[in-house]
Structures are given as structure tokens and as C-alpha cells.
Amino acid sequence: MMATIRVGLLGYGGLGQAAARMLAVKKQMILVAAADSKGYAYHPEGLDAARLSLAVSRHGSVGYDPAVGVPADAPIQALLEQQVPADGYFLALPNLPNTFMASVARTFITSGWRGVLVDAIKRTSAVEQLLTLAPDLQRAGITYVTGCGATPGLLTAAAALAAQSFSEVLSVQITFGVGIANWEAYRSTVREDIAHLEGYSVERARAMSDAQVSELLDRTGGLLTLEKMEHADDILLELAGICGRERVSVGGVVDTRNPQKPLSTNVRVTGRTFEGKTSTHTFTLGDETSMAANVCGPALGYLKAGIEMHRRGHHGIWSSAELMPRFVG
Known part of the structure; x- marks a missing residue:
């Protein structure tokens, strides 16, 4: 032991x-x-x-x-x-x-x-x-x-496991929902998410004051909607031999004013079986589990x-x- x-x-x-x-x-x-x-x-x-x-x-x-x-x-x-x-x-x-x-x-x-x-x-x-x-x-x-x-992590591992049913993985789609009651409890995490928004960068998000972050969240109703993120699930799945990184997409919604998730977090792995059939495995996390x-x-x-x-x-x-x-x- x-x-x-x-x-x-x-x-x-x-x-x-x-x-x-x-x-x-x-x-x-x-x-x-x-x-x-x-x-x-x-x-x-x-x-x-x-x-x-x-x-x-x-x-x-x-x-x-x-x-x-x-x-x-x-x-x-x-x-x-x-x-x-x-x-x-x-x-x-x-x-x-x-x-x-x-x-x-x-x-x-x-x-x-x-x-x-x-x-x-x-x-x-x-x-x-x-x-x-x-x-x-x-x-x-x-x-x-x-x-x-x-993500990367739990959902990346789930995708690697789900891929075993297929001869070829056609796509991996990761969608996450995060709910937090107060963004100030996760200042750095929220700034990292802001860096993925169109028109923002890591440097710009890092330089934002708390007041500027609050102003941005006021404009979005507390929601951050993220699409086609530069997320390391792609390189990790590529290195593991699951699929090319261009077949991996990650996005989601972060609610910075509500602990309830705005949508369920899941990964969808679509592939072709050895019989020539196309199918999708979906792994969904329980909404009750927090970020x-x-x-x-x-x-x-x-x-x-x-x-x-x-x-x-x-x-x-x-x-x-x-x-x-x-x-x-």
C-alpha cells in the first residue's frame, strides 16, 4: 500500500x-x-x-x-x-x-x-x-x-478512452458550462477565460484591473461565451495519437454571477468503426459538480x-x- x-x-x-x-x-x-x-x-x-x-x-x-x-x-x-x-x-x-x-x-x-x-x-x-x-x-x-x-484533463482522458471504439476519430467536441457565484473568488481563472474572447489576448487580460473586469462582465450580463478556444486538449489528443488537433474544438459558457451551470459540460467523440459505421460517444458531467x-x-x-x-x-x-x-x- x-x-x-x-x-x-x-x-x-x-x-x-x-x-x-x-x-x-x-x-x-x-x-x-x-x-x-x-x-x-x-x-x-x-x-x-x-x-x-x-x-x-x-x-x-x-x-x-x-x-x-x-x-x-x-x-x-x-x-x-x-x-x-x-x-x-x-x-x-x-x-x-x-x-x-x-x-x-x-x-x-x-x-x-x-x-x-x-x-x-x-x-x-x-x-x-x-x-x-x-x-x-x-x-x-x-x-x-x-x-x-x-478540460484539458478529465474530458481529454474521457475522449481518449471513448476513441477506442473507432478505427478513426472524426471529431472531438468539448463544451463546458461553469457557474460561480462571485468572479472575484476566481480572479485569475476568469482573466484566463477573458483572454480567449475575440479582441482580447493574454497580455490584455492580465493588464485589466478588477474594475475593468467588472465593467466587461456588466456589459455581458456576467456571461463569458467562448468559442474555438486555443485549448490544449487538441495537442494532448494529437500527441496521444487519437486525432489531429484540427479535429478538436473547445468552447463553453462561464456564468460569473450564478453557481448554477449555464449548460452541461460534456465531450462528444465522433468516429468511424471498423464496420464502416459513424457513431458518437457522449460523456456528460453532472451539473452538481463544481468547476x-x-x-x-x-x-x-x-x-x-x-x-x-x-x-x-x-x-x-x-x-x-x-x-x-x-x-x-
Whole structure:
């Protein structure tokens, strides 16, 4: 039986805090480290998610927890310099700018740390940057699993599994619905979605003030309608040999003022069977599961799978379309 996995979280916004709450009810994993843009917190026997969230709400960072927090200008590097015994990290970070996740990976590579990293990255171009680091990750003894959220992630894996019925996959259509009661709880995630809107870019979305984001949402009634997104499901399915990236499309609707999903999240895989018939498999997520549940659950499951691989000596980079996540009890 696998020993308890010691987990670190990088990023303590909406997704990071949700992952911490999820870890609090797990028996096979324990949260020992967390970092955000202003500091970090560490305790070998486990961190209290509620206390960290209180530090964030009162002072803006986990680094201001009076018992376990450390303010820092370069918190990720500072945390790694402490040689915290974490088996793996969930990078619950916004990829703003678009080079950010690759730069975080380089920080781990140069630190001498060995273990498992998983992300919930979205953009194809960001994954392409990470793929160039494959030799460096392997030499560093790091097992990296990319695209481990909901999409890419849970739905990408479902598409890879559904494809097995077919001799040829003709199309993969991912449609998501996200409902959140207050966009300010997921500032970075919402900005990443805004970057996909026509006329916007990662740089423009990153530069927007909260007031400008609120003004945009006022104009759209709180809804962000996203079509033909640059979403890494395409490159992940292509690399896994499922279909060319041009056959993958991703879009959806984000309601920033209502926790109820505006539409059901699903993936439709259409293909041709060996008998020459054309058919479609559809996998639909329950409307009751939140964005946080559908992102953080798979991310932790892929982290557990990555730990198994790392302990067998497999280092480098893989994706959610190439591995099966392991359920974390």
C-alpha cells in the first residue's frame, strides 16, 4: 500500500483553496506546503486549509499565517530552498503571462528538487513550451503531468478512452458550462477565460484591473461565451495519437454571477468503426459538480499516478491523455 503522499500547492486563489479543502478530507494525501505570490506556509504534519484561507482573506497571503507562514518576494524559490519534503506539487497557478508555467517548471529543475508536478494548464502554446523541457525534466528526476484539470484533463482522458471504439476519430467536441457565484473568488481563472474572447489576448487580460473586469462582465450580463478556444486538449489528443488537433474544438459558457451551470459540460467523440459505421460517444458531467471539483479532483488523481511512476523511476513529461488518474481515498 502506498504511503501517505505529502502534497504542496502552488497558488492559493480559488482553485488552490478548493484543492486544500479537498485534501482535508483525503486519507491518502496530506497538504504540507502552500505558496502564493506573497509568501509560503509549511508544516510537516499538515496545514489547516481554513487557517490559510483566513490569512489570505485578512492579509492577502498564506505567508501571513502567524504560526506557519513566511512572507517572501520569491515564494516558490524560497519554499524550495527550505527543502520541504513534499512528494509532489499541484500547480494551481494562473498561466499569466503565457510563459509563466514553463518558468515555474524551470525553477523546479534548477533547484535540484526531485518529485512530481501536475498542472491544470489551458493553452496549447503553453503546453508546447513545457514539452521543450522534457529532456531537462528527465535529467532533473522530475515527473511532470500536464493538462490535469477538467478540460484539458478529465474530458481529454474521457475522449481518449471513448476513441477506442473507432478505427478513426472524426471529431472531438468539448463544451463546458461553469457557474460561480462571485468572479472575484476566481480572479485569475476568469482573466484566463477573458483572454480567449475575440479582441482580447493574454497580455490584455492580465493588464485589466478588477474594475475593468467588472465593467466587461456588466456589459455581458456576467456571461463569458467562448468559442474555438486555443485549448490544449487538441495537442494532448494529437500527441496521444487519437486525432489531429484540427479535429478538436473547445468552447463553453462561464456564468460569473450564478453557481448554477449555464449548460452541461460534456465531450462528444465522433468516429468511424471498423464496420464502416459513424457513431458518437457522449460523456456528460453532472451539473452538481463544481468547476473546482472537476479540476482539483482529477489533478490530485493524476498527482497520485505521477507518484507511482516517479517511484518506478519514470521521469519526464506526460499528459492527461496518456495516463489514467488514480483515485485518491
